[in-house]
Amino acid sequence: xxxxxxxxxxxxxxxxxxxxxxxxxxxxxxxxxxxxxxxxxxxxxxxxxxxxxxxxxxxxxxxxxxxxxxxxxxxxxxxxxxxxxxxxxxxxxxxxxxxxxxxxxxxxxxxxxxxxxxxxxxxxxxxxxxxxxxxxxxxxxxxxxxxxxxxxxxxxxxxxxxxxxxxxxxxxxxxxxxxxxxxxxxxxxxxxxxxxxxxxxxxxxxxxxxxxxxxxxxxxxxxxxxxxxxxxxxxxxxxxxxxxxxxxxxxxxxxxxxxxxxxxxxxxxxxxxxxxxxxxxxxxxxxxxxxxxxxxxxxxxxxxxxxxxxxxxxxxxxxxxxxxxxxxxxxxxxxxxxxxxxxxxxxxxxxxxxxxxxxxxxxxxxxxxxxxxx
Amino acid sequence: xxxxxxxxxxxxxxxxxxxxxxxxxxxxxxxxxxxxxxxxxxxxxxxxxxxxxxxxxxxxxxxxxxxxxxxxxxxxxxxxxxxxxxxxxxxxxxxxxxxxxxxxxxxxxxxxxxxxxxxxxxxxxxxxxxxxxxxxxxxxxxxxxxxxxxxxxxxxxxxxxxxxxxxxxxxxxxxxxxxxxxxxxxxxxxxxxxxxxxxxxxxxxxxxxxxxxxxxxxxxxxxxxxxxxxxxxxxxxxxxxxxxxxxxxxxxxxxxxxxxxxxxxxxxxxxxxxxxxxxxxxxxxxxxxxxxxxxxxxxxxxxxxxxxxxxxxxxxxxxxxxxxxxxxxxxxxxxxxxxxxxxxxxxx
Numbered sequence: 167x168x169x170x171x172x173x174x175x176x177x178x179x180x181x182x183x184x185x186x187x188x189x190x191x192x193x194x195x196x197x198x199x200x201x202x203x204x205x206x207x208x209x210x211x212x213x214x215x216x217x218x219x220x221x222x223x224x225x226x227x228x229x230x231x232x233x234x235x236x237x238x239x240x241x242x243x244x245x246x247x248x249x250x251x252x253x254x255x256x257x258x259x260x261x262x263x264x265x266x267x268x269x270x271x272x273x274x275x276x277x278x279x280x281x282x283x284x285x286x287x288x289x290x291x292x293x294x295x296x297x298x299x300x301x302x303x304x305x306x307x308x309x310x311x312x313x314x315x316x317x318x319x320x321x322x323x324x325x326x327x328x329x330x331x332x333x334x335x336x337x338x339x340x341x342x343x344x345x346x347x348x349x350x351x352x353x354x355x356x357x358x359x360x361x362x363x364x365x366x367x368x369x370x371x372x373x374x375x376x377x378x379x380x381x382x383x384x385x386x387x388x389x390x391x392x393x394x395x396x397x398x399x400x401x402x403x404x405x406x407x408x409x410x411x412x413x414x415x416x417x418x419x420x421x422x423x424x425x426x427x428x429x430x431x432x433x434x435x436x437x438x439x440x441x442x443x444x445x446x447x448x449x450x451x452x453x454x455x456x457x458x459x460x461x462x463x464x465x466x467x468x469x470x471x472x473x474x475x476x477x478x479x480x481x482x483x484x485x486x487x488x489x490x491x492x493x494x495x496x497x498x499x500x501x502x503x504x505x506x507x508x509x510x511x512x513x514x515x516x517x518x519x520x521x522x523x524x525x526x527x528x529x530x531x532x533x534x535x536x537x538x539x540x
Numbered sequence: 541x542x543x544x545x546x547x548x549x550x551x552x553x554x555x556x557x558x559x560x561x562x563x564x565x566x567x568x569x570x571x572x573x574x575x576x577x578x579x580x581x582x583x584x585x586x587x588x589x590x591x592x593x594x595x596x597x598x599x600x601x602x603x604x605x606x607x608x609x610x611x612x613x614x615x616x617x618x619x620x621x622x623x624x625x626x627x628x629x630x631x632x633x634x635x636x637x638x639x640x641x642x643x644x645x646x647x648x649x650x651x652x653x654x655x656x657x658x659x660x661x662x663x664x665x666x667x668x669x670x671x672x673x674x675x676x677x678x679x680x681x682x683x684x685x686x687x688x689x690x691x692x693x694x695x696x697x698x699x700x701x702x703x704x705x706x707x708x709x710x711x712x713x714x715x716x717x718x719x720x721x722x723x724x725x726x727x728x729x730x731x732x733x734x735x736x737x738x739x740x741x742x743x744x745x746x747x748x749x750x751x752x753x754x755x756x757x758x759x760x761x762x763x764x765x766x767x768x769x770x771x772x773x774x775x776x777x778x779x780x781x782x783x784x785x786x787x788x789x790x791x792x793x794x795x796x797x798x799x800x801x802x803x804x805x806x807x808x809x810x811x812x813x814x815x816x817x818x819x820x821x822x823x824x825x826x827x828x829x830x831x832x833x834x835x836x837x838x839x840x841x842x843x844x845x846x847x848x849x850x851x852x853x854x855x856x857x858x859x860x861x862x863x864x865x866x867x868x869x870x871x872x873x874x875x876x877x878x879x880x881x882x883x884x885x886x887x888x
Contacts, residue, residue, distance in 0.1 A: 207627075207667030212634025213676075231634045233613060234679035248679050273680050291680040362680065472675045473698050475732060499671055499731040526634070526672050 195483060195492040195533050199502045202258040202519070202530040203227070209260045211252065216277035216287070216509045217521035217528050220300070223256030225519060226264075227528060228277035228287050242314035249274040251287055253302075264302040270294040270311050275379075276365045276413075276509060286366045288376070293360040295376055306392050308376065309358045352383030352401030352408070357394050360386070365413040365454075369420045369437050377414040377424060383407065385414065385424060385439065398439030403429055405441045413454040417462050417486055425451035425466070432466065432488075445488035449478060455510040455518075462486055463515060467507040470497035472524050479504045481520070483533075494533065499525055563812040564771055565823035566790035574829060574838040578848040579876040582623040589617075589625055594867035594874050596642035596855040600650070600665070605857070605865055607874055608642035608652050616642065616652060623876070629667050634676060635659040640718075641704045641754070641855065645711075653715070655701040660715055673715065673731055674699040694721045694740040696733040704754045708761035708778055715755075716765060722749040724765055726780060737780040744770050746782050756797040756805070758832055764805060766792035773807060775834075786834040790824060794853055797832070798861035804837065805830040806864070808853040811843035813870060815851075825850050829861075829879070840879065845871060 202225065205211065212231035219225055234248025249271040253261045264285065265271060273291035280286065283300040292311035299305045354361070361381025368374055372390035384399040399408050413425035421442065422435040432445040432454065449468030457463045463483055470479040479497030481504070484490045495504050505524025512518050516533040585591075592611035599605050603621030606629075608614070614636040616629040629650075630636070638656025645651065648665040657676035664670045675698060691700055700720025707713055711729030723738030738749045750769025757763050761778035772787035773795060790809025798804045811825040825843030827850070830836050841850050855867035862881070867874045 205668050207629055210630050210633060210669060229634075230678075232632045233637065245679070273678060473695050475697055524672075524675065526669055 192482070192490045193492040193536075195494040195535055197494045197502070197531055197533045199520075199529045199531045201501060201527060203254055203528050204258045204260060209252070211250075211528075212526055213274070213523040214509070214521035214526060214528050215249075215274035215523060217519045218277045218279045218285070218509070218511045219256075219513050219519060220279045220283040220285070222283075224261065225254040225256070225258070225528070226277050226279065226285055227252045227254070227521065228274040229526075230274045230523075234272060234291075239314060244314050245272055245291065245312075248272050248291070249289060251277065251285070251298075262302070264298055265296070265304070268296070268304070270296055270307070272311070275363070278366055280368055288363050288366055290362045290364065290380065293363060293379075293381075295360070295363060295366055308388070308392065309360045309363070350400035350402075353399065354378065354382040354384050354386070354397060356397060358386070364411060365425075367414045367416045367422070369416050369422075370418065373437065375414055375416065375422060377411040379411055383409065383411055385411065385422070385435070387437070387439070396439065398435070405433065405444060406435075406439075408433075412452055415454050415456040415464070417456050418458075421486070423454060423456065423464060425454045427451055432464075443488065445484070447488070447490060448482055448484070449480075453507050453510045453521075455512040456486075457512045457515045459515065463491065463512075465510050465512050465518065467504070467510060467520075469504065469507045470524070472506045475499070475505070475524075479507075481507065481510070481518075481531075492535070494531075501529065502531075504529075563791050563810070563820050563824045566788060566809050566826070566828075568788040568828075568836055568839075571828070571836050572838040574840040575880040576840045576848070577878050579878065580847060582876040583619060583874060584622075584624045586625055591617075591872045591874065593639070593869045593872060594855065595639040595869065596652070597857050597865045597867040597874055598642045598644045598650070598855070599857045599859045599865060600644045600648045602648075605874075606642045606644065606650055607867060608639045608855075609867070609872075610639050613637075614639040614654065614656065616650075629663070630669075633661070633669070635661045635669075635672065637676070640702070643705055645707050651705050653702050653705050655703065655718060658699045658702060660699070660702060660705050660713075671731055673697070673713070673727065674702065691720045691740045694723055694736070696725075696736075700740070703752065704766075706755050706757040706763065708757050708763075709759065710761075712761075712778075714757060714763050716752040718753075719751055722752060724749070724752055724755060724763065724776070724780065735780055737776065737782075742769070746774070746785065749774070754792065754794045756795045758797050758803055758805075759799075762832075764795050764797065766795045766807065768792055773805075773834075784834060786830070789828045789830070789836070790826075794856050796856040796858040796864075798858040800861075803832055804858070804861045805832055806856050806858050806861075808850075808856060810853045811851065813852055815843065815870075825853075827853065827856070827866075840877075847875070848877075850875075 211229040216228035232247050236243040251264045270292040275290035276288040278286045285298040287296045295308035297306035360378045363379040365377040374388040376386045383401040384397045387395045408426045409428035412427035424433045434442045448466045451466045452469035453467040455465045466482045475497045480493045480495050482493045505522045508523045509521035518531040520529045592609045594609045596608040605619040607617045618626045635657045640655040641653040643651050650663040658674045660673040662671040699717045702718040704716045713727040715725050721740050722742045725736045726734045742750050749767050753768035754766035763776045765774045768791050771791050775784040789807050792807045793810040794808045796806045808827045815821045821843045826839045828839045851871035852869040854869045857865040864877045
C-alpha cells in the first residue's frame with residue numbers, strides 16, 4: 167500500500183508539473199473569501215462547529231453558543247444548553263432558529279443536509295444525531311443524552327447510572343462500553359450508544375452512517391428507517407481501526423470516506439465496511455466533504471489545533487483516488503485564513519462554506535482554479 | 541529607579557511568603573488629596589435592570605458607557621453619555637461567563653476580557669464579534685479540578701484567566717494573563733503571537749509577575765502592567781523590555797492612562813473584597829493620579845460604602861482625566877467622579 171501510494175503521489179506530482187521533495191508541495195489554488203452571514207448585535211454565533219447548505223442555498227449553522235451549564239440534582243448533575251441551530255438565506259440574512267432549547271443541543275459538532283433537504287445535527291456532548299425535516303420539525307432521533315453526570319465530575323459524555331460505569335482509574339474511557347468484555351476497545355455495542363459522535367452521511371439507498379467519534383472508534387450503519395445494521399472499527403492504527411473518527415462522506419458510487427484524524431489519514435470502505443484503500447497525504451483531517459455531480463472531488467481540512475495559529479490550517483482538494491489537486495489557506499484570523507476548520511460544505515465545487523471553531527465564523531470561499539489543474 | 545526596584549523586591553519577597561497577596565498601605569507619603577465629587581444617581585436603570593459585580597467600565601468616543609459585570613449571568617450593558625440605559629449586548633454570548641474587563645479602542649471597537657471562558661472578544665462598534673482570542677474550554681470536558689502547585693506551561697494562544705487588554709498605536713494587542721498564568725502577551729493587530737513577558741509561574745523578580753491584574757498602553761506604546769500581588773507597576777517598552785518600576789502606590793488593581801497630549805496614569809490601591817482584614821478599610825481604597833514617569837500628582841477617595849467612597853475599585857475609564865467613570869466589585873456600583881483641578885505637585 168505504502169509503495170502504491172508513493173507511486174500515485176509521484177505520478178500526480180509529475181502530472182501537475184511540480185517536483186517531489188521531502189516536503190511535498192502542492193499547487194496553491196487561488197481563492198477569495200467573504201464573511202457571508204449578516205450577524206448583528208441581536209443575531210450572533212459562537213464556535214461555528216457545523217455549516218451546511220440545502221438545495222435552495224439556505225445556510226445552516228450549528229454553533230456552540232450560549233452558556234453550557236450543569237444544574238445540581240442531588241448526587242447527579244444535569245447538563246443543559248450550549249448549542250443552537252440557525253438558518254440563514256443565501257444572502258446571509260437570518261431566517262430563523264430551529265430546535266430552540268431541544269433536549270439534545272449541548273455541544274454542536276456537525277450539521278449536514280441530505281438530498282431531501284432534511285437537516286441533520288450531530289451533537290458531541292449529548293451523543294445524539296437529530297434529523298429535522300425541511301420545516302424544522304424533529305423527525306428522527308438517534309442515541310440518548312446521558313441522563314446525568316456523577317458527582318464528582320466525570321466527562322459529561324459519561325452516563326451516571328443508567329449503564330455500568332467504567333471504573334474511574336485515571337481518565338475514564340467509556341469507549342467500548344456495552345460491547346462486552348472481549349470486544350476490542352472503541353468498537354461499541356450494536357445500536358446507537360454513541361460516545362461523542364462527529365458526523366453523519368447517507369449512501370445512494372438512504373442508509374445512514376454515523377462516525378462515532380471521539381469516544382468510540384467506529385462507524386455505525388443504519389437503514390433508512392433508523393434500524394441498526396452494523397458497526398465497524400475499533401481503536402487502533404491498523405486499517406479498519408481509528409483514532410478519532412472525525413468525519414464521514416459517501417460518494418456517488420457508495421464509497422465511504424472516513425476522516426481518521428489522529429491517524430492522519432482518510433480510510434475508504436465499501437458500504438459493508440470492507441477496507442479498500444487509504445490516503446495518508448492529508449495531514450490531520452478535521453473536516454471532509456465530497457462534491458456532487460459527475461466528477462466528484464474531496465475537500466479535506468488539515469486544521470490547525472485550537473491552541474495554535476502557527477502551523478497547518480490548509481484545505482486540500484483531492485480526486486476520489488487520493489491524488490491531490492491543490493490546496494489553499496493557512497491558519498489565522500483574517501479573512502481567507504482559517505481558525506480550526508471543523509466543517510466544509512461543498513455543494514458547489516468552487517464555492518465552499520467553511521465553519522471555523524477558532525474564529526466563530528463561517529467563510530464563503532470561492533476557488534479560482536487555473537486551467538489544467540483539474 | 542534602581543532603589544525603587546530593590547525596595548520593591550524586598551516587599552514582594554515578604555508578600556509572597558503568604559498566600560496570594562495582602563492589600564497594603566501605599567508607601568508614598570505626603571500625597572496631596574485631590575478634591576472630587578461623585579455624581580448622585582448618574583445611572584438611570586429601568587426597574588428590571590441591575591448591576592452585579594461591576595468589573596469593567598469604558599467609554600467610547602461618543603461618550604457612551606459600557607459596563608461588563610457579573611449579575612445572574614455575566615452581562616455587557618451600554619448607557620448613553622447621560623447614564624441612561626441603552627441596551628444589553630449579546631446576552632448569552634459563548635464568550636460571556638465571568639466578567640473581568642471591558643475596554644474601548646481608538647476606533648470604538650469594544651473589547652471584553654472574560655476570565656471564565658479565558659477569552660478576549662472584540663466587537664465592532666455595531667456590536668458584532670469580529671475577533672476572538674483564546675478559547676473557551678469545551679463543555680464536554682466537564683468540570684476541571686483546580687490544579688495544585690504550578691500550572692501547566694503557558695501556551696501562545698490560550699489564556700489562564702486573563703485580566704485586561706490594551707493596544708498601541710499600530711493596533712498591536714497586549715493582554716495581561718492573569719490569575720493562572722503570570723505573563724503579558726503581545727499579539728499583532730490580526731491576533732498573531734509576537735512575544736510575551738512572564739510565564740505560567742508566579743514570581744517577584746523584574747520581568748516576573750504575581751497576578752498581572754490590569755494594563756494600559758501610553759501614546760508611545762509603553763505598557764504599564766499592574767503587578768498586583770507584587771505591589772508594583774512594571775513599565776515596559778513596546779518590545780516588552782522593562783523600563784521602570786513604580787512600587788509606592790500600593791497593590792494596583794486597576795490602571796488607566798488618559799489620552800491627549802499630556803497623559804496621566806491612574807492606579808487604584810483598592811480595598812480588598814469583604815474589607816478583610818477589617819483594618820484594610822483604613823489604609824486602602826484610594827486612587828492615585830500620576831505622571832507617566834511615576835511622579836504622583838495626587839490621590840483621592842477611600843474605602844467606604846457611601847457615594848464618593850469606594851468598595852474594591854476594579855475598573856476606571858479615564859478618557860476624560862477630570863471626569864472618571866469608576867466601577868466597583870463589592871458595591872455592585874458604577875460612579876461618575878469629577879476631579880477638581882489641582883496644581884501640579886509631585887511627591888514620593
